[in-house]
Amino acid sequence: MNGRLPVVLPPVPGELFSSWIARHAAFYGVPSLTMLRHCLPEAVSLHIADRTLSRDQAGRLAEMFSMDAKTVRQMTFANLQRTAHRFISKEPIQRCASCKSGTSDPGPILRCDLQGWRITCPHCSRPFQDSAQCDRGRPFDQYHAAALRGEKLLNDDAERDIQTWTSPLELARLLLMRRVPWPLPRDAELWRYRVLGVVITDLDDVIAREGSFPPSPKHPIVPLHIRPALLAGVAIVERVGPEMLQMLQAHTFGHNRNRFVAETDHLVNPAFGLPGPRQMQLI
Ligand SMILES: [Zn+2]
Numbered sequence: 001m002n003g004r005l006p007v008v009l010p011p012v013p014g015e016l017f018s019s020w021i022a023r024h025a026a027f028y029g030v031p032s033l034t035m036l037r038h039c040l041p042e043a044v045s046l047h048i049a050d051r052t053l054s055r056d057q058a059g060r061l062a063e064m065f066s067m068d069a070k071t072v073r074q075m076t077f078a079n080l081q082r083t084a085h086r087f088i089s090k091e092p093i094q095r096c097a098s099c100k101s102g103t104s105d106p107g108p109i110l111r112c113d114l115q116g117w118r119i120t121c122p123h124c125s126r127p128f129q130d131s132a133q134c135d136r137g138r139p140f141d142q143y144h145a146a147a148l149r150g151e152k153l154l155n156d157d158a159e160r161d162i163q164t165w166t167s168p169l170e171l172a173r174l175l176l177m178r179r180v181p182w183p184l185p186r187d188a189e190l191w192r193y194r195v196l197g198v199v200i201t202d203l204d205d206v207i208a209r210e211g212s213f214p215p216s217p218k219h220p221i222v223p224l225h226i227r228p229a230l231l232a233g234v235a236i237v238e239r240v241g242p243e244m245l246q247m248l249q250a251h252t253f254g255h256n257r258n259r260f261v262a263e264t265d266h267l268v269n270p271a272f273g274l275p276g277p278r279q280m281q282l283i
Contacts, residue, residue: 008065012108014123017053017075018046019109039064051085053078075111083169084158086220087116094128094224096121116221117154117172119147119228128224136225139206143232150231153238165242166267168234173217174245175199175233177260180253195260198251199233199244242271 009027011020018032025035036043039061043049049057058073065072073079077088092113099121100107112122113131120127130136140147153168175196181204185193192213197203206226207213215222222230237244245264252260 003064004066005064008067011071011075012110014110014112015075016050016109016111016114017072018050020075021046021049023108047090049076051077051088077111077114080158081161081169083167083173086173086218087154087158087169089114089116089221092131093221094118095131096124096126097129098124098126115155115158116227117151117158117169117231119151119224119231122155130224136223138225138228139202140200140226140228140232143200143228146232146235147228148231150233150235150238153234154231164238166238168238170263171234171237172230173220174248174260174263175230175237176215176217176220176222177252178256179248179251180256181251195248195251196230196233198248199236200229203229242267246272 005024007027009020009023021036022032025032028035030038032046033043036046036049040049040057053061053073053076055069055073058069058076058078061072062069077085080088092109093116094113096110096112099110110123112118118128150168153164154172156162157168175194177195178190179193179195179198180190181193181197189208192207193204194207194213197207203226206229210226237248242264246268249257249261249264249268
C-alpha cells in the first residue's frame with residue numbers, strides 16, 4: 001500500500017524499531033504485524049525486521065512515516081556486524097529505572113534493553129536493572145571500572161565497527177569457552193568452568209552458587225549481575241595483549257583447546273614472531 005500515514009508518532013530517543021511500529025499499531029487499532037505489512041507487504045515478523053531491515057525497506061517506511069530513512073534504520077540492528085547479533089536478546093533483558101520511571105506500563109522498548117554487552121544505560125549512564133526485577137546482588141562490584149572499559153570496547157565493536165588488536169566481541173566469546181581447571185575439582189562439575197574464570201578468579205565460586213551457567217560462545221548473553229565479570233575480562237585481556245591469550249590457551253583441553261587455539265593462533269603467533277596458525281591435532 002502507498003500513501004503517507006495521517007498520524008505519525010515520533011520515536012523516543014533510542015527506541016527499537018518494532019516498539020515504534022507496535023505503538024503505531026496500538027494507535028491505529030491493528031495487530032503489530034498488520035501495521036508493518038501495511039508498509040512492507042513482504043515482512044515476515046517484527047523480530048526479523050529489527051535485525052535485517054534493508055536500506056530499500058527503510059526508504060519505503062520513511063516515505064510513509066514522513067521521516068528520513070537513516071533515522072528509521074538506526075532504530076534497528078541491521079547495521080550491526082554478524083558477531084554482534086549473537087549479543088542481541090530476543091526480548092528486553094534489562095531496563096533503566098531512571099529513563100522509564102513514572103509509567104506503570106512497560107512503555108517503549110529501547111534498543112539498549114536488548115543489548116547483551118551493556119551494564120549501563122547509554123542515555124543517562126546509570127546502571128541497568130534486570131528486567132525480571134530480581135535482585136541477585138552485585139558480586140563483581142570490585143571490577144566496576146574495568147567492566148565499564150569493557151562495555152565501551154564491546155559497544156564500539158558492535159555499533160561502530162571499531163576494534164583494537166582484535167574484536168572485543170570475539171574476545172568475549174572466547175572467554176565463555178570451557179576450560180579444564182587444575183587441579184581437577186572433586187565435584188567434577190566441569191561444565192561450569194570457563195576460560196573467563198582464569199582472568200576473573202571470583203567467577204568459579206559465583207557460578208557454583210548459581211547452580212547453572214547457560215551462556216556459551218554460541219549464546220553469549222550473560223545474566224546482568226554476572227556481566228561485569230565478562231566485560232572486565234575483555235578489558236583486561238585487551239589491555240594485556242595477545243600474550244594473555246597464549247596463557248589462556250594452556251587452560252583449555254581437547255576439542256575446546258583445538259577450537260580456542262584455532263581462533264587465537266592468528267593473534268598469538270605474530271606477538272611472538274611466529275608464523276601463522278599451526279596445524280591442529282586432535283588431543
Ligand atoms: Zn537511563
